[in-house]
Amino acid sequence: MNVVNWGQTIADxxxxxxxxxxxxxxxxxxxxxxxxxxxxxxxxxxxxGYTLYLVGTKYQAPAAAAIAACIAACIAxxxxxxxxxxxxxxxxxxxxATMLVATFAISFLLxxxxxxxxxxxxxxxxxxxxxxxxxxxxxxxxxxISIVEVAAGVALLLVTAALLGKTSIGLHIRAAAADFRTxxxxxxxxxxxxxxxxxxxxxLAAAVAILYTVSNPLVTxxxxxxxxxxxxxxxVVGGLERLxxxxxxxxxxGFVYGFxxxxxxxxxxxxxxxxxxxxxxxxxxxxxxxxxAPFRPQQVERV
Amino acid sequence: xxxxxxxxxxxxxxxxxxxxVAAIATSLKQTTQLEFENxxxxxxxVVALYVFVGNSGVISFGHVxxxxxxxxxxxxxxxxxxTKAFTTPGLFGPLRHAHVGVVPSLALxxxxxxxxxxxxxxxxxxxxxxxAGIATFAVLGITYNAxxxxxxxxxGAQTLTSVPSVxxxxxxxxxxxxxxVAYAYQTSRFGRRLRASREDPAAARSVxxxxxxxxxxxxxxxGALAGFAGGLHVHQFGVxxxxxxxxxxxxxxxxxxxxxxxxxLWGAVVxxxxxxxxxxxxxxxxxxxxxxxxxxxxxxxxxxxxxxxMALVLILRPSGLTGGREFGLRFLAGRRPRGASASTSTDLA
Numbered sequence: 001m002n003v004v005n006w007g008q009t010i011a012d013x014x015x016x017x018x019x020x021x022x023x024x025x026x027x028x029x030x031x032x033x034x035x036x037x038x039x040x041x042x043x044x045x046x047x048x049g050y051t052l053y054l055v056g057t058k059y060q061a062p063a064a065a066a067i068a069a070c071i072a073a074c075i076a077x078x079x080x081x082x083x084x085x086x087x088x089x090x091x092x093x094x095x096x097a098t099m100l101v102a103t104f105a106i107s108f109l110l111x112x113x114x115x116x117x118x119x120x121x122x123x124x125x126x127x128x129x130x131x132x133x134x135x136x137x138x139x140x141x142x143x144x145i146s147i148v149e150v151a152a153g154v155a156l157l158l159v160t161a162a163l164l165g166k167t168s169i170g171l172h173i174r175a176a177a178a179d180f181r182t183x184x185x186x187x188x189x190x191x192x193x194x195x196x197x198x199x200x201x202x203x204l205a206a207a208v209a210i211l212y213t214v215s216n217p218l219v220t221x222x223x224x225x226x227x228x229x230x231x232x233x234x235x236v237v238g239g240l241e242r243l244x245x246x247x248x249x250x251x252x253x254g255f256v257y258g259f260x261x262x263x264x265x266x267x268x269x270x271x272x273x274x275x276x277x278x279x280x281x282x283x284x285x286x287x288x289x290x291x292x293a294p295f296r297p298q299q300v301e302r303v
Numbered sequence: 304x305x306x307x308x309x310x311x312x313x314x315x316x317x318x319x320x321x322x323x324v325a326a327i328a329t330s331l332k333q334t335t336q337l338e339f340e341n342x343x344x345x346x347x348x349v350v351a352l353y354v355f356v357g358n359s360g361v362i363s364f365g366h367v368x369x370x371x372x373x374x375x376x377x378x379x380x381x382x383x384x385x386t387k388a389f390t391t392p393g394l395f396g397p398l399r400h401a402h403v404g405v406v407p408s409l410a411l412x413x414x415x416x417x418x419x420x421x422x423x424x425x426x427x428x429x430x431x432x433x434x435a436g437i438a439t440f441a442v443l444g445i446t447y448n449a450x451x452x453x454x455x456x457x458x459g460a461q462t463l464t465s466v467p468s469v470x471x472x473x474x475x476x477x478x479x480x481x482x483x484v485a486y487a488y489q490t491s492r493f494g495r496r497l498r499a500s501r502e503d504p505a506a507a508r509s510v511x512x513x514x515x516x517x518x519x520x521x522x523x524x525x526g527a528l529a530g531f532a533g534g535l536h537v538h539q540f541g542v543x544x545x546x547x548x549x550x551x552x553x554x555x556x557x558x559x560x561x562x563x564x565x566x567x568l569w570g571a572v573v574x575x576x577x578x579x580x581x582x583x584x585x586x587x588x589x590x591x592x593x594x595x596x597x598x599x600x601x602x603x604x605x606x607x608x609x610x611x612x613m614a615l616v617l618i619l620r621p622s623g624l625t626g627g628r629e630f631g632l633r634f635l636a637g638r639r640p641r642g643a644s645a646s647t648s649t650d651l652a
Contacts, residue, residue: 037433084618085614085618088618088619089617089618089621092618092619092621093621094621096432096433097362097432097433097436098561098617098621100362100433100436101362101557101558101561101617102614102617102618102621104554104557104558105554105558105610105613105614105617106614108554108558108606108610108613108614109607109610109611109613109614110610111606111610112603112606112607112609112610113607113610115603115606116601116602116603116604116606116607225550229440229444232437233437233441236433236434236437240433270448270452271448271452273444273445273448274444274445274448274449276444277441277442277444277445277448278441278445280437280438280441281426281427281438281441281442284427284430284434284437284438284441285426285427285429285430285438288430288434
């Protein structure tokens with residue numbers, strides 16, 4: 001077995017957890033308002049990655065410009081998904097599962113478009129590469145990006161929480177999440193609220209694209225798929241009904257994945273996905289409302 | 304319509320369509336024939352998926368696991384032991400020594416699909432809606448992970464080759480078997496009980512339907528057909544890798560089902576054939592076809608167009624092409640008999 005530097009392993013795992021937590025926050029926010037699990041969220045992140053590559057690396061624009069372009073692109077892609085796909089589906093009264101299959105279709109379509117546009121080999125993003133240098137604390141080397149990821153993760157969660165808790169649009173979003181029909185009757189503009197939550201989730205996707213490309217600079221058409229699957233699992237395991245449980249679930253899955261991926265030798269870590277999936281099934285069977293959510297039996301859909 | 308005309312029509316139409324596909328396939332040159340064969344295999348997989356998803360209204364992302372189990376067992380069992388000793392030396396004893404013909408290997412595939420689905424179903428069939436989707440997805444993840452790394456049950460990440468291949472007629476018979484079993488199930492009392500629970504769980508329970516039991520039964524039958532379809536898949540392709548049985552196949556088969564219409568056998572067959580046809584036509588068009596004029600599409604348009612068509616149909620017509628109805632000649636039958644429509648709710652729960 002390889003020698004494990006525990007401090008570094010934990011720092012990397014916390015950083016990965018922070019990234020997955022942000023993805024989970026973005027997915028959980030849209031789910032809270034729409035009851036929609038957006039599998040195509042990963043393609044928003046991928047789009048952000050390609051924008052970083054085009055603006056920052058190919059055309060050599062300054063990092064700030066690349067980041068601004070990435071945020072704008074992610075918001076645009078997120079809103080585009082809502083306007084072209086999810087809104088028409090809602091109008092036709094499609095149910096949750098049909099919507100889920102539709103988000104799969106959109107994910108498939110966007111990946112095909114990326115493949116057509118950029119090819120399958122992948123493009124290297126060089127924006128913010130200097131964050132890969134390490135800072136030494138005691139005997140452990142911690143990369144700057146790990147620190148930035150954790151700080152950004154916490155900051156984004158706090159800002160999102162403040163937005164939802166302290167502003168009037170946040171109040172509208174929460175009202176819509178609690179009871180969509182009643183909120184509309186009371187004068188909440190439904191499409192405005194939904195649009196706002198897609199804008200926020202687009203910004204979160206941009207943050208993920210910016211941070212994640214520092215440690216994983218190769219952007220391929222399926223860049224966002226793995227991260228979305230695992231964050232989605234985290235959302236369900238943590239508890240779909242609340243934002244903070246969903247975020248915590250994403251963090252836990254990221255942390256567990258990062259920690260054991262580092263700590264176990266490769267002969268053991270190859271079966272790590274199976275262990276994670278097995279735990280997911282266990283959680284769904286034993287605590288279907290989520291690990292961190294307070295248990296209320298009437299929420300559970302069972303036969 | 305008479306008592307027998309309706310079933311004859313509803314089952315006859317898909318069966319005739321599958322026979323026609325095989326008949327056309329035999330008259331074609333090699334490469335086009337392969338595409339027709341592939342379409343028949345896709346029909347078998349989608350019909351297997353339909354038996355559970357269509358009748359229960361519960362979504363499953365896990366069926367490709369059973370397809371994979373059937374494909375690997377059927378493929379490995381029909382390869383000669385001498386070849387296996389060379390290509391896959393790490394196999395379990397019985398798998399290493401087994402050597403059966405194609406048809407028995409298909410029976411084995413159905414058996415392993417059923418057994419795997421029974422275990423999964425007993426565990427998961429109390430879940431509905433989104434948790435059911437995520438849990439079955441987790442099963443798919445585990446299956447993929449195991450096939451990819453565990454070299455006691457297959458060649459791992461390597462390609463499984465030298466599987467004997469079969470012609471279009473056997474594949475057509477296989478797809479027809481799936482359709483007949485699916486139709487027999489959905490018109491049996493078990494199928495009707497499950498469909499009742501799809502329409503209204505509370506009402507179904509109040510007349511004594513045990514939803515859990517009916518779902519486990521349907522899941523197992525559906526798993527058996529999926530395993531069988533996996534057997535067909537491996538004998539059609541001859542060469543498989545773990546990546547063939549993961550996200551892409553899961554997504555494409557589900558989209559075919561939703562595209563055709565989740566609620567009917569006719570929808571499953573039509574959806575699978577329509578998307579397959581589109582897929583192969585565009586694949587050919589990327590290498591130039593003649594449709595009155597020379598048509599050459601740039602590489603990659605196939606995936607984009609197929610994705611766009613599937614997304615558009617899902618968005619514009621969530622109940623699918625057939626709207627979830629079985630095949631019928633409404634102009635012959637006159638008015639549709641009241642209360643006897645094949646399906647009223649074609650949307651998933």
